[in-house]
Amino acid sequence: MALSRNLKLVLLSLLIIISFSSYFLYSSNNYKMLSKREINNFIKDKRESNLSILKxxxxxxxxxxxxxxxxxxxxxxxxxILTKGRQGIEEYKGVEVPIDKTLPIQVTGSLSGVPYLGIYITNNKLIQEGKYIEMEFEDGTKVRKKISLDQKGYILSEKTTPEVPRESVQVSVIKDSQVLYTNEY
Incomplete structure (x- = not known):
């Protein structure tokens, strides 16, 4: 009788462990990176709907x-924003802003979660003379990309969720150590 009771306790413990493990295994999102082909298919579909993909x-x-x-x-x-989970690829539309060609730089994005900016440079002088586009947060954290002559769109991302929420960001176009343009968003 004692062995039977111990066996029942062991089986019950195993059942509880398996239940918790299954719950945590299947409840987590387990997101994966999208392949280049998956990204290209998404871009192809959007171009067919008259969107210009900048970056x-x-x-x-x-x-x-x-x-x-x-x-x-x-x-x-x-x-x-595209994610790939167990249910497949999910798309989320981020912030949209109206295009104003009088502005030298247009910015869209989010400072919550993993902060990112989509930047569209409309001023050709900034593209030709600038070496870097940079975003800088209040704490001095910077993300910088090299400017290319044939590219107007840039994505700057901090890659991780910061410990302190971001309130604002300063975007600058830099040539060597000279700031050609800067604005706070």
Whole structure:
């Protein structure tokens, strides 16, 4: 009788352990990076709907890797956030802003979660003379990308969720140590 009772306790313990393990295994999102082919298929579909894709970038953050896509159409600039989980690829539309060609730089994005900016440079002088586009937060954290003559769209991402929420960001175009343009968003 004692062996039977001990066996029941062992089986009950195993059942509880398996139940908890299954719950945590299947309840976590387990996001994965999108393949280049998956990104290209998404971009192809969007181009067919008259969107211009300016830039795409994989963000390899530990808890939730995702892909950011910066786009524009005739009237607005925006982003898509793509994730790949158990249910397949999910797309989320980020912030859209109206295009104002009088501004030298247009910015869209989010400072919550994993902060990112989609930047569209409309001023050709900034593209030709600038060496870097940079975002800098209040705590001095910086993310910088090299400017290319044939590229107007850039995605800057911090890659991780900061410990302190971001309130604002300063965007600058830099040539050597000279700031050609700066604005706070």
């Amino acid at each position: 795409e970038e994989n963000v390899k953050s530990k808890p939730d890797p995702h892909t950011l896509i910066l786009y524009k159409d005739n009237t607005k600039l925006g982003t898509y």
